[in-house]
Amino acid sequence: MTRLLYALSGADRTRQFSPHVWKTVMSLAHKGLAYETVPVGFTEIPAIEGGSTATVPLLRDGDRLVRDSFDIALYLDEAYPDRPSLFGGEGGRAMARFIENWSQSTLHMAVTRIAILDIHNLLEPADQAYFRRSREERLGASLEDIAAAGKAEVEGFAKKLQPLRNMLKVQPFIGGEGPLFPDYIVFGALQWLRTTAGTKVLEEGDPVAGWFARCLDLHGGVGHRVTAA
Amino acid sequence: MTRLLYALSGADRTRQFSPHVWKTVMSLAHKGLAYETVPVGFTEIPAIEGGSTATVPLLRDGDRLVRDSFDIALYLDEAYPDRPSLFGGEGGRAMARFIENWSQSTLHMAVTRIAILDIHNLLEPADQAYFRRSREERLGASLEDIAAAGKAEVEGFAKKLQPLRNMLKVQPFIGGEGPLFPDYIVFGALQWLRTTAGTKVLEEGDPVAGWFARCLDLHGGVGHRVTAA
Numbered sequence A, B: 001m002t003r004l005l006y007a008l009s010g011a012d013r014t015r016q017f018s019p020h021v022w023k024t025v026m027s028l029a030h031k032g033l034a035y036e037t038v039p040v041g042f043t044e045i046p047a048i049e050g051g052s053t054a055t056v057p058l059l060r061d062g063d064r065l066v067r068d069s070f071d072i073a074l075y076l077d078e079a080y081p082d083r084p085s086l087f088g089g090e091g092g093r094a095m096a097r098f099i100e101n102w103s104q105s106t107l108h109m110a111v112t113r114i115a116i117l118d119i120h121n122l123l124e125p126a127d128q129a130y131f132r133r134s135r136e137e138r139l140g141a142s143l144e145d146i147a148a149a150g151k152a153e154v155e156g157f158a159k160k161l162q163p164l165r166n167m168l169k170v171q172p173f174i175g176g177e178g179p180l181f182p183d184y185i186v187f188g189a190l191q192w193l194r195t196t197a198g199t200k201v202l203e204e205g206d207p208v209a210g211w212f213a214r215c216l217d218l219h220g221g222v223g224h225r226v227t228a229a
Helices: A019-031 A042-050 A069-079 A090-122 A125-139 A143-160 A162-167 A181-196 A207-225 B019-031 B042-050 B069-079 B090-121 B125-139 B143-160 B162-167 B181-196 B207-225
Strands: A003-008 A036-040 A058-061 A064-067 B003-008 B036-040 B058-061 B064-067
Touching (some): A003 A042, A042 A125, A090 B090, A090 B162, B019 B181, B042 B058, B042 B125, B064 B069
Antiparallel strands (some): A058 A064, B003 B058, B058 B064
16 A cells, blocks of 8 residues: 555544545545555644654655645646546636635634633643644734633524525535535535534524535445444 | 526626626627627516516527526536537536635625625616615614624625635635636625625735736626626
């Protein structure tokens, strides 16, 4: 096996929770490519593959090393053109960039605020210290204060997904009749919340909840590998 | 000339302002297709083409009649496959639906609130009466009260465009190196504001302002045909 996916993990090495790693897990499953997962804690990342990355996912594919979930998806489509495409053409490759930035700017800070203490608590002690220091510095508040502010995010969360909810009136996936990489982008954000805080942010019967359930079931149910927190 | 675009107009018949019609104007220009514009006021729409539509744009292309800006774009790509594509493939056709719903649910109500009295004021008297009655009923408030609430929307408007602003760090158009239909979707919303209220919602130097200026200049500057209000 020469295909390795370096994936962020907590003290429980099977508990994958990084939204970006989930995008790549789904991408590899979409392409039907086998690989071995290498779980790493935050503080282990700088030592991976001779210091070749500051973030995960990192994919080793034979002698290729590819960082960043979007770049990995582009690489997989280029390297394995005979397997199902992740973008459905050039227009899809470009438009997925908009959806990536929508997900990042609309959903990620809200999930961070909601789940920050849960993320902290599932890490190894050394990673907990790193996580607290780096996040408190980046966000300018204690994890506890951020989490307190996160309570207000829960109520407004479903509303942020209105563009997806409306789109689901015309098609079952962002990719159309079937999923493409932008589905995995948005799935990654919600899977991150599911596997860390486990907070219920969608009502039963919400079309977005239906779409998320469909994503969890994709590719042999790979999204179910980690239970809800 | 058998290609006709029925386009919403005000008392000044050259003053096109409908966001949806602008999407089609840009689509036709993108495909390099000649056509004649048929300006219609709100209350004239039910009589067009023997009552075949409740909304514009409506495109007559020979013996084909196509409604709805998205359906028109799909039609144009299908009918004129040798001219530049509006979607760049199947993935783009699907993802553009997400961007359509993002634009509609994020930008359109804000533009409505900001520009509603300006839109009213540029219409023919008969259309003004229809517009006031239908919008006041739909929104549950007088045009004047909606416009008063619109003042608060101006300040928050630029922030709604953050996904586009961030995306512009990696590529100049939503379509990638060049524009595709989703650029025209978002352009339509901002062009609607430009041609009705003319409210400045973007700072100089905002990458979104740069993108909008690039869109105005496309296809021989067709977006400049109507001056800013």
